[in-house]
Amino acid sequence: MTPTARLAAAIDLLFQMESTPKRPADAVANNFFRERRYIGGGDRRDVSTQVWAVLRAWRRLEWWLKRAGGEAQPRLLVGALLVLEGRPVESLARAFSGGRYAPDVLEPYEARVLRALEGHTLDHPEMPEAVALEVPDWLLPLLQEQFGDQTAAEIAALTSPATLDLRVNLLRTTRAEAAAALLEEGIEAHPTRLSDWGLRITSRQPVMATKAFRDGLVEIQDEGSQLVVQAVGAGPEMRVLDYCAGAGGKTLGLAMTMDNRGHIVACDVSEPRLDGAVRRLRRAGVHNVERHLLVQGDKWAKRRAASFDRVLVDAPCTGTGTWRRNPDARLRLTRIDLDELTAKQSGILDAAAGLVRPGGRLVYATCSVLREENAAQIEAFLARHPSFSMLDLHDPATLDAPISASALSPDQPFLRLTPRQHSTDGFFTAVLMRAA
Missing domain, CATH: 3.40.50.150 (Vaccinia Virus protein VP39)
Structure with missing residues (x-):
């Protein structure tokens, strides 16, 4: 897929999530990619990365869009994140070309909203604390009660990308043997620090497609x-x-x-x-x-x-x-x-x-x-x-x-x-x- 096709797919996936708000995002994504088997593994990871970046920044993006006179809808959410990360609107407009597999051309009001965001970053000192921390307003006091002066750091960690952990099945193998079997298939895994049965993979890898997984040597488990x-x-x-x-x-x-x-x-x-x-x-x-x-x-x-x-x-x-x-x-x-x-x-x-x-x-x-x-x-x-x-x-x-x-x-x-x-x-x- 081209970069613009991946951008269009990310927007489409966000629309799917918006239309089924009670379904977990990962379930919607699994169904989305199952229906589009032509999307390869690398493209799936790229599209998912874009979508999950929007989900992690949703409240801040919504705040920026409202400030600029826009609404939190998928096209503007994706565009706003890219602009706030430093991409010029002119460049973004070329990606929204309306060409084959590309997103439709930016509407004049969309371009106007995105231009209002140029020169800014995702965070802003005027944001309410709950918005800046990406949590519901009602929940912030409960988290502060739990974490005290570490609340911001704890929430930041809670909203950061997760690692991929595996539990080695000691009924079939040892941790060293499981790690070696995964390495033979190109997946590097290291022993976890707290669990004697765990292996950790620092990047998203297709573990379920490996022989080690199919043979029951490992199970995905945090x-x-x-x-x-x-x-x-x-x-x-x-x-x-x-x-x-x-x-x-x-x-x-x-x-x-x-x-x-x-x-x-x-x-x-x-x-x-x-x-x-x-x-x-x-x-x-x-x-x-x-x-x-x-x-x-x-x-x-x-x-x-x-x-x-x-x-x-x-x-x-x-x-x-x-x-x-x-x-x-x-x-x-x-x-x-x-x-x-x-x-x-x-x-x-x-x-x-x-x-x-x-x-x-x-x-x-x-x-x-x-x-x-x-x-x-x-x-x-x-x-x-x-x-x-x-x-x-x-x-x-x-x-x-x-x-x-x-x-x-x-x-x-x-x-x-x-x-x-x-x-x-x-x-x-x-x-x-x-x-x-």
Whole structure:
């Protein structure tokens, strides 16, 4: 594709995202490229890079366009970003040529708006703080409560491009062997700092097209998510419940730590997500997992009360810790969403607590950085359930394989990860024990 064709494709993709505002941007992009298989891998990466750059700068671009008398629509968003990055409008007008595969010619008002932006950069001292930091107005005070004077630095890290992390499947290979297999296919991967099972690739690479992936040697999983699995402390012969399993990412990790022994039940309320786990389990060589669909009025939980050694609740949450991968999520998140999710998290925790055997452990995790979904949720749970107590992850006796000290904060018994501090997605994990 020519540069102008890639520009036109980026605008088209943004239009698709705008027309389906409730769908995650990555899902829209996957469908967009699936329908346009003529777009090669390199062109896909270039188009995606342009689109994600707009998503990461959306509030600032919207502020500039409003100031210049324009609207935040895809053509002007893309054009504004290029101009604020230093591209002259005259040059941009040549790219918007209306020729074959190129964007349509700039309308006079579009050219006028873009000319008003020449000589400026993306940031401006008059921007409201929430706009400059690319977060919703209502959310900024909650982030400031969590991060204090580090708020700007933490948010900047949350909105920066993410790395690509892999979890090595120790049921099939070793970390060194997996890295060597990837290198044979032209992909250089290095050991992660915090997870003993992880490999990190610093640029976007087609990992899923490799033989190493197809053979189940590696699975795409953020390093922080791998530490959540480690915090469960699941071992061979245990009975383990992954209560919000989704498509089974953490289920696969649990099966690995259990050496494919014992028994795992992967539950979810979504049948398509559970069905999506089947191929992943087969590829990884996992055979100790049972899937169960949770439905209204289900007697399954009652029959299995107090029977699991470990129960993992990877709770539905705002996903604020994954903004590096899903910058569009910031634009959709509302206060109502947060209130609904915290109520749902409380209900899930209460239900899951009854499935933990005496002396067993309940592990609560989110990919959120908000206190309301994390520490505050655990404090409220412990007040409702005095038979549970929180374990200190600093204590080497808590886990057979202790979590790296550099992943833990000295004054917190739980795990709280952020991109700025740990180069992972944002995660929270607390380990609770039920009295024997």
